[in-house]
Amino acid sequence: MKSIKVVAAIILHDNLIFATQRGYGDFKGGWEFPGGKVEPGESPQEALRREIREELSMEIEVGELFETVEYDYPAFHLSMDCFLCKIKSGTPVLLEHAAAKWLAPEELDSVAWLPADLGLIARLRAAELPE
Secondary structure, three states: OEEEEEEEEEEEEOOEEEEEEEOOOOOOOOEEOOEEEOOOOOOHHHHHHHHHHHHHOOEEEEEEEEEEEEEEOOOEEEEEEEEEEEEEEOOOOOOOEEEEEEEOHHHHHHOOEOHHHHHHHHHHHHOOOOO
């Protein structure tokens, strides 16, 4: 089975968590944490900063690793490093996503998360998240 290494940003602002809805591909319409593939020679943190610049036209500060998700989709294995992040500059501009929402921890179940992201939701609700 093919394995794909990706990174995801759990962007926090005013006790809210940023979620994006995919606008393309096999999982179009599903909700996820923004991010993408790690290119050869990039650290996960570098990849995440690049992906957020490309997808949302803003700069983020990449904080601690929150969790690494290992998930088997039918066609591939996903390994996803999920980092707690803050906005450094700019506001999100949706360049690749269909929609986005700022969600309070108790609102996380209000969107249809992609399967790999579902495991993070309970942990995020229970976590003491930084301001």
